[in-house]
Amino acid sequence: MSIYVHIPFCHSKCAYCGFYSVAGTSMRQEWLKALCCEIVTRKTEMGEESIHQTIYFGGGTPSMLSPQEWNTILNTIEENYNIAPDAERTLEANPEDITPTNATLWRTLGFNRLSIGVQSLNDNALKASKRRHSAHEARRAIETALKAGFTNIGIDFIIGLPESEASDINLAEQLLKELPITHLSLYILSIDEGSILYKKTENGTFTPPSDDAEADMYKEYCQMIKAQGFEHYEISNFAKPGYRSRHNSAYWEQKPYLGFGPAAHSYNGSDMRKWNIANIKKYCEAWLNSEASSTTGYEMEILGKPDRYNELIMTRLRTSDGIPMSLLHSQSFIEYWETNRRALQKYLDMGVARIENDKLLLTEEGWLISDAIFTDLFC
Ligand code: SF4
Structure with missing residues (x-):
C-alpha cells in the first residue's frame, strides 16, 4: 500500500510540461485545508489497518512547500495512516529549490529519497525548455543533497528537448561517473496537449525529433547508463542494485495506492480506479464542502x-x-x-x-x- 500526494504548484511552467500544475501561489491556504480534509476523510477507504510502505510527493513542485506546509501535511498523514518504519519517502525536487537549508529540512522531516528534475545538462536546452536552472546549478543541487545526507538520489533526463545536441550524452555520462546517483529516469520528449511545445509544434516553430532519431538516442543512452552500473528495470527507469523505486514499482505491480491532491489518482489494487478533479478551485470547493466531496471531488471507473x-x-x-x-x-x-x-x-x-x-x-x-x-x- 502506498500514498501519493500531488502538489499542484510550480514557480513557472516548463515548455514541455503536460502535468497538472499552476504557476504562482494563489489559493495555497484553501488548498492546504482541502488537502488535509481529503487526507482525513479518506482514511478508512482502503482499511484503517493498512500499512503504507511508500510515500511519494510529486507534482508540480513539492520542493517549493514551506516548513509550515510540510508540518501540516506530514502531521495529518502520520496521525491518520500507519506508515512502515522503513517506508520509502520520496520528494520530487527542482534544482533551484535544493538549498542547504531546504535539503536539511527535508532530511529532518524524514525524506530518504530525492528525485531531482535535471532534465538536461545542456544550458541551451534548459533555457529553451523554460527550466529555471543551469546545468551547473543542477550539479550543485545534487552535491548539496548529498552533503545533507541523502544517499538515495534519482535524477530525470528528457531526450529530444529543443536545442539539445547529440553530444549531450557525454555530459550525462560524466555526471554519472562523478556523482553517486542511484536512480535515473530517462524520458523521450512527448508533445502533450496544452504544453508550450505543443503550441510551437502546431504553429511550426518547433519540430520534434523523428521517431527513428528518438529511438537511436534512447538506445545510445540506455547503453551508456547501463555501462555506469545501472540496471534497466523499466522502459524509462534505471537503478543501481538495490535502488529501484519501491513506489513506482508498486504501480507496475498493480498494488493499491491512495492519491491525494488535485489530479491525483488512486487504485484499490483490483477493480476500482479514481482520480481527483484536475482543478484547484473545484478541488477546494469539493473537499471543503463534505457533502459535495463524494460527487464532485473525483471521478471513478470500475474495471471489468x-x-x-x-x-x-x-x-x-x-x-x-x-x-x-x-x-x-x-x-x-x-x-x-x-x-x-x-x-x-x-x-x-x-x-x-x-x-x-x-x-x-x-x-x-x-x-x-x-x-x-x-x-x-x-x-
Ligand atoms: S516540469 Fe515539473 S517544474 Fe516544470 S512545470 Fe511541469 S511540474 Fe512544474
Whole structure:
C-alpha cells in the first residue's frame, strides 16, 4: 500500500510540461485545508489497518512547500495512516529549490529519497525548455543533497528537448561517473496537449525529433547508463542494485495506492480506479464542502476483467520482470490470453519479446515498439 500526494504548484511552467500544475501561489491556504480534509476523510477507504510502505510527493513542485506546509501535511498523514518504519519517502525536487537549508529540512522531516528534475545538462536546452536552472546549478543541487545526507538520489533526463545536441550524452555520462546517483529516469520528449511545445509544434516553430532519431538516442543512452552500473528495470527507469523505486514499482505491480491532491489518482489494487478533479478551485470547493466531496471531488471507473487483463499487459510488460505466465494462465485472465496470444508469435520471431523462466518479457527493442505490442495483445 502506498500514498501519493500531488502538489499542484510550480514557480513557472516548463515548455514541455503536460502535468497538472499552476504557476504562482494563489489559493495555497484553501488548498492546504482541502488537502488535509481529503487526507482525513479518506482514511478508512482502503482499511484503517493498512500499512503504507511508500510515500511519494510529486507534482508540480513539492520542493517549493514551506516548513509550515510540510508540518501540516506530514502531521495529518502520520496521525491518520500507519506508515512502515522503513517506508520509502520520496520528494520530487527542482534544482533551484535544493538549498542547504531546504535539503536539511527535508532530511529532518524524514525524506530518504530525492528525485531531482535535471532534465538536461545542456544550458541551451534548459533555457529553451523554460527550466529555471543551469546545468551547473543542477550539479550543485545534487552535491548539496548529498552533503545533507541523502544517499538515495534519482535524477530525470528528457531526450529530444529543443536545442539539445547529440553530444549531450557525454555530459550525462560524466555526471554519472562523478556523482553517486542511484536512480535515473530517462524520458523521450512527448508533445502533450496544452504544453508550450505543443503550441510551437502546431504553429511550426518547433519540430520534434523523428521517431527513428528518438529511438537511436534512447538506445545510445540506455547503453551508456547501463555501462555506469545501472540496471534497466523499466522502459524509462534505471537503478543501481538495490535502488529501484519501491513506489513506482508498486504501480507496475498493480498494488493499491491512495492519491491525494488535485489530479491525483488512486487504485484499490483490483477493480476500482479514481482520480481527483484536475482543478484547484473545484478541488477546494469539493473537499471543503463534505457533502459535495463524494460527487464532485473525483471521478471513478470500475474495471471489468478485460480492463484488468489489459492493465496487466500494459504495466507488467513495461518492466524487466515481465509477466509471470502463471498470471496469464490464471482463471481470471486465461480466456483473454488464449484469444490474444497468437499475436505474440510475431514479436517472439522478431526477437523483441521472449519467454524466460516462465515469464513473458520485452527486450529494449520491444519497449521501443511497446505501444504496438500492447495493442496487439489487448483484448
Ligand atoms: S516540469 Fe515539473 S517544474 Fe516544470 S512545470 Fe511541469 S511540474 Fe512544474
